[in-house]
Amino acid sequence: MNTVKTVRELRAAVARARSEGKRIGLAPTMGNLHSGHAALITKAAQRADFVVATIFVNPLQFGPNEDLATYPRTLAADQEKLLQAGCHLLFTPSVEEMYPHGMNDQTIVSVPVLSEGLCGASRPGHFDGVATVVSKLFNMVQPDLAVFGEKDFQQLTVIRALVRDLNMPIQIIGEPTVRDSDGLALSSRNGYLTPEQRAIAPNLYQVITRIGAAIRGGDRDFAQLLETGKRDLAAKGLRPDYLEVREAAQLRPATAEDTDLVILAAAFLGTTRLIDNLHLTKD
Ligand code: PAF
Numbered sequence: 601m602n603t604v605k606t607v608r609e610l611r612a613a614v615a616r617a618r619s620e621g622k623r624i625g626l627a628p629t630m631g632n633l634h635s636g637h638a639a640l641i642t643k644a645a646q647r648a649d650f651v652v653a654t655i656f657v658n659p660l661q662f663g664p665n666e667d668l669a670t671y672p673r674t675l676a677a678d679q680e681k682l683l684q685a686g687c688h689l690l691f692t693p694s695v696e697e698m699y700p701h702g703m704n705d706q707t708i709v710s711v712p713v714l715s716e717g718l719c720g721a722s723r724p725g726h727f728d729g730v731a732t733v734v735s736k737l738f739n740m741v742q743p744d745l746a747v748f749g750e751k752d753f754q755q756l757t758v759i760r761a762l763v764r765d766l767n768m769p770i771q772i773i774g775e776p777t778v779r780d781s782d783g784l785a786l787s788s789r790n791g792y793l794t795p796e797q798r799a800i801a802p803n804l805y806q807v808i809t810r811i812g813a814a815i816r817g818g819d820r821d822f823a824q825l826l827e828t829g830k831r832d833l834a835a836k837g838l839r840p841d842y843l844e845v846r847e848a849a850q851l852r853p854a855t856a857e858d859t860d861l862v863i864l865a866a867a868f869l870g871t872t873r874l875i876d877n878l879h880l881t882k883d
Contacts, residue, residue: 625649626737
């Protein structure tokens with residue numbers, strides 16, 4: 601696996617692979633990789649011949665009081681994991697390489713409506729930052745397909761919309777969330793949790809799983825289910841940011857008639873904000 605830091609080197613390596621007739625797969629990340637990221641690479645390697653991973657902690661998607669400075673950077677360990685998972689090329693640009701003209705006057709890609717509620721409500725501008733950097737990476741690599749984790753369900757929905765709206769010929773693949781044995785969704789931010797908080801954290805998944813079981817069993821009183829769910833989270837020591845049932849394709853508030861539903865949750869443990877979701881597919 602080669603690691604390159606410039607767009608020029610990246611384009612040259614991808615062009616070589618493409619000239620050999622290879623299908624290009626992309627897995628954008630912010631590093632500090634865990635098994636969830638490895639699953640993205642594995643999926644890309646199953647569907648493409650040449651897998652490009654990117655590690656870039658994108659300042660544009662962090663709010664002023666968020667963890668940009670402390671976000672874990674573990675390049676050597678990440679390179680090893682990428683190699684094991686079947687990655688061919690790693691792109692690790694600097695902020696200057698990604699934003700050579702600075703970020704203040706940077707063209708912004710904004711996906712309206714989808715970016716506004718849920719995580720967008722408590723992280724204003726976050727999805728503009730994600731949509732912008734992902735668009736740039738798509739233009740730099742021009743992959744045939746790109747893989748993103750379903751754990752960031754709203755992000756995945758935003759990216760599907762931007763590819764559709766901007767006519768990018770890229771297949772977007774969602775990879776199921778990888779969980780610890782106690783159900784906690786893997787996340788780089790789990791590393792911020794104290795042992796006590798780590799013991800509480802799986803309650804987030806337990807609560808959405810309980811709501812999911814009730815909905816699958818025919819309960820359509822979403823308001824009541826969510827109120828109980830928020831109370832359960834608080835009782836376990838989690839501070840709910842949001843807990844919602846949405847229609848899964850467009851993320852509009854769910855109605856009793858909807859059949860493709862997703863339960864989305866975000867909650868704080870101390871200053872760490874965890875997110876999770878449960879997609880209740882029609883079957
Ligand atoms: O999901 C992430 O790690 C990031 O939001 C992404 C997609 C790599 C964009 O910076």
